[in-house]
Amino acid sequence: MHAPVVTTGRDLRLDLFRGIALWLIFLDHIPSNLVAWGTIRNYGFSDATEIFVFVSGYTAAFVYGKEMRERGFIIAGAHILRRAWQIYVAHVFLFAIYLAEISYVATSFENPLYAEEMNILDFLKQPDVTIVQALLLKFKPSNMDILPLYIILLLLFPPILWLLQFRSSLALGASVLLYVLTWHFNWNMPSYPSGHWYFNPFAWQLLFVFGAWCALGGAQRLSTVLQSPVTLSVAAAYLLFAFVISLTWYLPGMSQYVPHWLEEVIYPIDKVNLDVLRFAHFLALAVLTVRFVPRDWPFLKSWWAWPPIVCGQHSLEIFCLGVFLSFAAHFAMVEVSGAVWMQFLVSGLGIVAMIAVACLITWYKRAEGRSPGSRSRKTPDADLAGGEA
Amino acid sequence: MKTPVAATLAGLAVALLALGGTAVATDGQKCESPGYLLFGNNELKHVAEAVKKDRRLTIAVVGTGSSILAGPDGPRSAYPARLEAALKQRLPSVAVKVVTLVRTRMSAEDLARGMAKLLVDEKPDLVIWQTGTLDAIRRIEPEDFRAALDEGVETLHKGGADVILMNMQYSPRTDIMVALGPYADNMRVVAQQHEIPLFDRLAIMRHWSDTGAFDLYAAGKDNVLAQLVHDCIGRAIASMIIDAAHLEPVESKAGQ
Secondary structure (H helix, E strand, C coil): CEECCCCCCCHHHHHHHHHHHHHHHHHHHCCHHHHHHHHHHCCCCCHHHHHHHHHHHHHHHHHHHHHEEEEEEHHHHHHHHHHHHHHHHHHHHHHHHHHHHHHHHHHHHCHHHCCCHHHHHHHHHHHHHHHHHHHCCCCCCCCCHHHHHHHHHHHHHHHHHHHHHHHHHHHHHHHHHHHHHHHHCCCCCCCCCCCCCCCCCCHHHHHHHHHHHHHHHHHHHHHHHCHHHHHHHHHHHHHHHHHHHHHHHCCHHHHHHHHHHHHHHHHCCCCCCCCCCHHHHHHHHHHHHHHEEEEECHHHCCCHHHHHHHHHHHHHHHHHHHHHHHHHHHHHHHHCCCHHHHHHHHHHHHHHHHHHHHHHHHHHHHHHHHHHCCCCCCCHHHHHHCCCC | CCHHHHHHHEEEEEEEEHHHCCEECCCCCCEEEEHHHHHCCCCCCCHHHHHHCCCCCEEEEEEHHHHHCCCCCHHHHHHHHHHHHHHHHHHCCEEEEEEEEEECCCCHHHHHHHHHHHHHHHHHCEEEEEEEHHHHCCCCCCCHHHHHHHHHHHHHCCCCCEEEEECCCCCCCHHHHCCCCHHHHHHHHHHHHHHHCEECCCHHHHHHHHHCCCCCCCCCCCCHHHHHEEEEEHHHHHHHHHHHHCCCCCCCCCCC
């Protein structure tokens, strides 16, 4: 069996939407941020995480799939594992910054109103346990859950990618099966101090593998389905339904219009295990996106689209920067003011910083590529695939 | 992404309309709780009955650390006492009693276990169940949290008491350190499914912070802010109870 033909060239839509997803994740991660009202999680079931994981799967397959065909399983697999290591290092770095921030904010805080909330800091009393658990990826502060998921997904990716190249339907089927079994048997990875991973890798792998499957020819196979008016109207209707349901979360008066049996069916919408409703919501968004945002859309080449695209092209760096900036924004809100103008200010400045750093990285990479004696560029040039894997 | 953009705009418009809509002045204080957060469609039938038939109302507040205040003034100024004062003022012909059963560092499951005994000991018409904070801090499995809520609410309903669920405090200084979302969501779902009111303390305090009624970022050992916030919470719950049980309050002069 032949490896499926892969479209070459750069799909700027991936960069664009990953860039936008990075912005939205940043905005959602700033606590108490009014600007986050504008992010998609408030208007439906899925949020920017789905976009990020899907696009990451897509680009990982695109970049490493090509390498696997050209240079073999071992080399491509080694590169994937190196990538996982880089992400692990980035995660530990962020954890150090997180500890610094909250230790500072917490010790300068004494308010009788929040005596109970101060229990949050109990983990600081046991740094020996906490830090080791963090290195084992079992202790994950809130907002630091996505990178550990990404690490696990990449660690498992070499054999999946191999299978996707030759028996793509089988690989996707296996992924769906794992998802179903996970739901059935409640599989998850343990967390510290209790509970399980906030993004269950056994469930979320479905979106990553689905993204990879789309990159390796699946999207083309689906194109007739994607273009059909029936699919389109079903997707639009579902998005509308999700929007109406999401309104009831914020306007309790509206919940009387939601019949009980429906509540029984849809709730809880489980983010941990990538609820089917969330997955479907992402698919519906993707269907409309593919339909209304053509690959050769002139806007993609315009100056307006450039800022999110350049962010999406350096996703790991910009993601980490976003997490760091969300800590910094929280710090500024605590130390200066938490007023609404400040929320808009830190949100705006954060996005500007993300764009600026993305430009700087682009410049570095270009300078490195040109300078004599720079390291070999034979390792996959992730930028070509619309971002790094 | 045409549709999501349109949906976003529409949602924002609705949210803004709602924000600008009815706000309920909860007496004297500058804190106003928006009606869309306070008033739902779930009724407090036992409360209505107890007030109509017997002219008395016994309320039990079950909760953890955020239902009390430290210091000599603590018991008098924490929200359960403020609720009692507000109800007595607005329902002068009703014998109102609020008992507080607070146990610090207790999860929802721990509290749910005590509900049967509570029914026997206090025979409350209404239980205000404040929970979620510790569960979120300890990262207790959200499903287990929800099961505990279900169990507790069912016990109380079987025992003939109405229930109001109260979620976490809005704490902007610490909210980067703990993910309240899944726990708040589960409380909302349980409230919807059992058709009981949810006192959305998280959203209401967030509203006070956003509108500048209180500076909840403030640090300091000072008790003044805590007392004002608890007073406002007490009054807001009183409004919620009066609305959900269709009671007819006497409006105080301060509220005019």
